[in-house]
Amino acid sequence: MSENNIENIKSQMRRGVLEYCILSMLDKNDAYASELIGKLKDARIIVVEGTLYPLLTRQKNQGLLTYRWEESSQGPPRKYYTLTDKGRDLLKEMDKAWGEIVETIDILRK
Amino acid sequence: MDSRDAGEVMEDVEQRIAELFYEYTNNKSEVVTLEVVERVIRQLGYPNDSEDDPDLEETTSKSKRRNGYSGYERYDGLGEKPRKRLFRDPDNTIIGGVCSGLAAYINCDPVLIRVLAVVTFFMGTASFWIYIILWIAVPMARTAAEKLEMRGLPVTAENLRRFSGRR
Numbered sequence: 001m002s003e004n005n006i007e008n009i010k011s012q013m014r015r016g017v018l019e020y021c022i023l024s025m026l027d028k029n030d031a032y033a034s035e036l037i038g039k040l041k042d043a044r045i046i047v048v049e050g051t052l053y054p055l056l057t058r059q060k061n062q063g064l065l066t067y068r069w070e071e072s073s074q075g076p077p078r079k080y081y082t083l084t085d086k087g088r089d090l091l092k093e094m095d096k097a098w099g100e101i102v103e104t105i106d107i108l109r110k
Numbered sequence: 111m112d113s114r115d116a117g118e119v120m121e122d123v124e125q126r127i128a129e130l131f132y133e134y135t136n137n138k139s140e141v142v143t144l145e146v147v148e149r150v151i152r153q154l155g156y157p158n159d160s161e162d163d164p165d166l167e168e169t170t171s172k173s174k175r176r177n178g179y180s181g182y183e184r185y186d187g188l189g190e191k192p193r194k195r196l197f198r199d200p201d202n203t204i205i206g207g208v209c210s211g212l213a214a215y216i217n218c219d220p221v222l223i224r225v226l227a228v229v230t231f232f233m234g235t236a237s238f239w240i241y242i243i244l245w246i247a248v249p250m251a252r253t254a255a256e257k258l259e260m261r262g263l264p265v266t267a268e269n270l271r272r273f274s275g276r277r
Contacts, residue, residue: 033122033126034126034129047155048152048153048154048155048156049126049153049154049155050123050154050155050156050157051155053119053122053123053126054115054119056122057115057118057119057122058115061115076125076128078125078129079122
């Protein structure tokens with residue numbers, strides 16, 4: 001299998017998990033995009049920030065999250081993202097699904 | 111992703127860029143150096159790093175195809191209509207770039223104009239003098255913006271980038 005193919009599979013896995021990551025982060029507290037980026041980078045799931053913005057917009061349009069404008073001490077106001085009820089419901093579903101996936105891998109690895 | 115979403119995403123990205131510029135210049139300097147720009151680009155990635163979005167790559171290639179004129183942005187019907195001016199074409203000269211400039215102006219193949227010019231040279235001296243006068247009177251398209259005007263293409267950031275890259 002070529003290097004390229006491996007990268008492709010990896011990025012597909014990340015892509016699937018990334019939406020889940022965003023919802024989980026917003027479950028605890030609301031956040032600015034820059035905070036989300038910081039955490040995602042620390043967790044090493046995204047490398048470039050540009051990938052996050054289309055995702056946030058899509059999730060907002062799907063009604064999973066909303067934002068409000070918040071003044072910041074420096075610079076212009078920023079978007080402050082919050083999970084909606086719909087987003088919370090989906091997150092519960094995904095938590096369950098995630099548990100199942102982890103379990104599956106555990107079983108298969110034995 | 112439809113165009114409304116794209117606009118919103120662009121706004122987010124622009125805002126982030128502004129934020130990073132602000133941060134990296136330490137509020138001390140008003141100057142954004144090339145180094146800072148490159149650092150921000152590395153951090154944000156390129157539009158075709160479509161890690162999260164398989165549709166994205168497709169949209170980019172689609173819009174490239176739609177543009178025609180070897181990939182340049184055309185006038186989109188909004189804002190100021192691009193001016194078209196007669197220039198001599200410095201990238202495509204045989205004698206003075208008059209014929210290629212004319213060809214760009216009326217949007218046809220420079221070879222056609224050259225053949226016509228040579229034919230009329232043999233028919234009398236008038237066309238020779240017209241060529242000389244045009245050579246003197248018509249300015250060379252020196253900047254990327256002038257080269258775009260020569261072809262009647264809008265002077266947008268994207269077109270300028272493509273043109274400057276061609277040198």
